[in-house]
Amino acid sequence: MGDGGGFLKDGDTFTFIDVPGALPGTEAHGINAAGQIVGWFENDITGRRHGFLKDGDTFTTFDVPGAVTTFPFGINAAGQIVGWFLDAGLTIHGFLKDGDTFTFIDVPGGADTQPLGIDAAGQIVGQYSEAAGVGGSFLKDGATFTTIKVPGAMQTLAEGINAAGQIVGHFSDAAGITRGFLKDGATYTTIEVPPGPPSAGTEAFGINAAGQIVGTVSEGRSFLATPARRPQK
Amino acid sequence: MRRSLLPAVLSLSLLLSAVATTYAASYTFTIFTMPGATLLTEAFGINNAGQIVGR
Numbered sequence: 001m002g003d004g005g006g007f008l009k010d011g012d013t014f015t016f017i018d019v020p021g022a023l024p025g026t027e028a029h030g031i032n033a034a035g036q037i038v039g040w041f042e043n044d045i046t047g048r049r050h051g052f053l054k055d056g057d058t059f060t061t062f063d064v065p066g067a068v069t070t071f072p073f074g075i076n077a078a079g080q081i082v083g084w085f086l087d088a089g090l091t092i093h094g095f096l097k098d099g100d101t102f103t104f105i106d107v108p109g110g111a112d113t114q115p116l117g118i119d120a121a122g123q124i125v126g127q128y129s130e131a132a133g134v135g136g137s138f139l140k141d142g143a144t145f146t147t148i149k150v151p152g153a154m155q156t157l158a159e160g161i162n163a164a165g166q167i168v169g170h171f172s173d174a175a176g177i178t179r180g181f182l183k184d185g186a187t188y189t190t191i192e193v194p195p196g197p198p199s200a201g202t203e204a205f206g207i208n209a210a211g212q213i214v215g216t217v218s219e220g221r222s223f224l225a226t227p228a229r230r231p232q233k
Numbered sequence: 234m235r236r237s238l239l240p241a242v243l244s245l246s247l248l249l250s251a252v253a254t255t256y257a258a259s260y261t262f263t264i265f266t267m268p269g270a271t272l273l274t275e276a277f278g279i280n281n282a283g284q285i286v287g288r
Contacts, residue, residue, distance in 0.1 A: 007267050009276070009285040014268055017286070028286035029277045037286055074278070160278070193262050206278040206285075213260070214276040214285050221264050222276035222287060228259035 006039055019043075019052050019059050026052075030074040030081075030117070030206075038072040038081050051083065051097075064095050064102055072097070074117040074124075074160070082115035082124055094126060107138050107145055115140070117160040117167075117206070125158040125167050137169060150181050150188050158183075159215075160206040168204040168213055180204035180215055191225060193217040 006017035006028030017028045022041035030038045037054040041061075051072040053060045063070045064085040072083035081097040082105075094105030094113040107113045107128040115126035124140040125148070137148040137158035150156045153171035160168045167183040168191070178201035180191030191213060193202045202223070204215040213225040266274040267287075276287040 006286065006288050007274075009265070009267075009287075011283075027288045031278045031280045031284055031286045033281045035280065035282070035284060039286070163281075191260070193264070205276065208279045208283070209281045210283075212279055212283060214279045214287075216273075216275050217264065220270075220273040220275075221266050222274045222285075224263045224265070224276070224279070224285065225260040226263070228261055 006037075008037065017054065019061065028054075029072065032075045032079070033077050033209075034079075036075055036079060038075045038083075040071050051081070053081065062097070064097075070095075073115065073126075076118045076122070077120045077163070078122075080118055080122065082118045082126070084114040084126075094124075096124070105140065110136070110138075113138075116158070119161045119165060120163045121165070123161060123165060125161045125169075127157050139167065148183060150183075156181075159204065162207045162211070163209045164211075166207055166211065168207045168215070170203040170215070177201060178203060180213070182207070182213065191215075193223050193225070 006026045008015045019026050019041040022043050026041040028037050028039040040049040040051050042049050049069045051062045051070040067085035070085045072081050074082045084094045092112040094115040096103045110128040112129040115124045117125045127137050130136040135155050137156050139146045148158045150171040156171045158169040170180050177197040180202040182189045191204050200218040204213050206214045211227045217223050276285050278286045
């Protein structure tokens with residue numbers, strides 16, 4: 001077995017993640033410093049997804065109130081969870097779950113807000129549809145939304161944020177090639193798994209406090225990128 | 234039910250001098266796939282202990 005389920009990779013050991021009673025296909029998307037894991041699952045053939053929080057061996061499931069389907073993506077050290085859901089009219093909205101309280105998130109002037117990551121300070125990154133229908137990305141800091149855009153990119157998709165506020169994601173360049181990026185303050189750095197395009201497109205999804213980045217590369221493989229230590233001067 | 238399996242990790246440590254907007258970033262890359270996976274392995278999240286989740 002190996003397809004159709006979530007996993008936790010701890011060193012060289014893989015543990016499969018399956019919500020008890022769920023259909024095959026549990027997906028794990030976020031993990032915090034305490035090892036709490038969030039994701040989603042389905043338990044019938046309606047196609048509705050439900051959120052889960054895995055804390056140790058205990059699974060807690062949840063749905064955004066009134067949602068048809070719920071997709072949790074990120075969790076921070078405080079246990080705050082972000083994601084998005086479909087309402088009864090099948091419109092996409094973002095949510096923040098803090099304890100038992102849900103707060104809805106919608107980018108002003110945009111649509112289809114999809115929060116994907118949250119850091120320890122409560123800053124949230126994600127994606128949305130801009131007015132022209134083009135996919136864009138945002139950083140939400142308190143009540144302030146800021147657009148994230150890799151210079152020169154056709155489309156920028158932010159996916160994750162760490163405690164230092166570093167943001168990762170991927171973008172399409174002018175030639176339509178997908179490349180990963182790291183945003184550190186105002187500086188963008190391209191992240192590419194060798195040998196790079198055109199044979200391998202890189203998508204970065206998560207980053208931790210040490211700056212380690214995970215994501216996917218062409219042909220269905222995943223990568224872990226660990227920053228090289230710089231020589232001491 | 235949780236099942237632990239031996240890893241089938243393809244370690245491919247490479248040093249990259251990434252194309253950078255304003256500076257070069259160097260990373261050591263490790264490529265991996267989930268044991269038994271025949272389709273996709275997608276890593277989505279990582280915590281400070283280096284634990285990785287995905288599907």
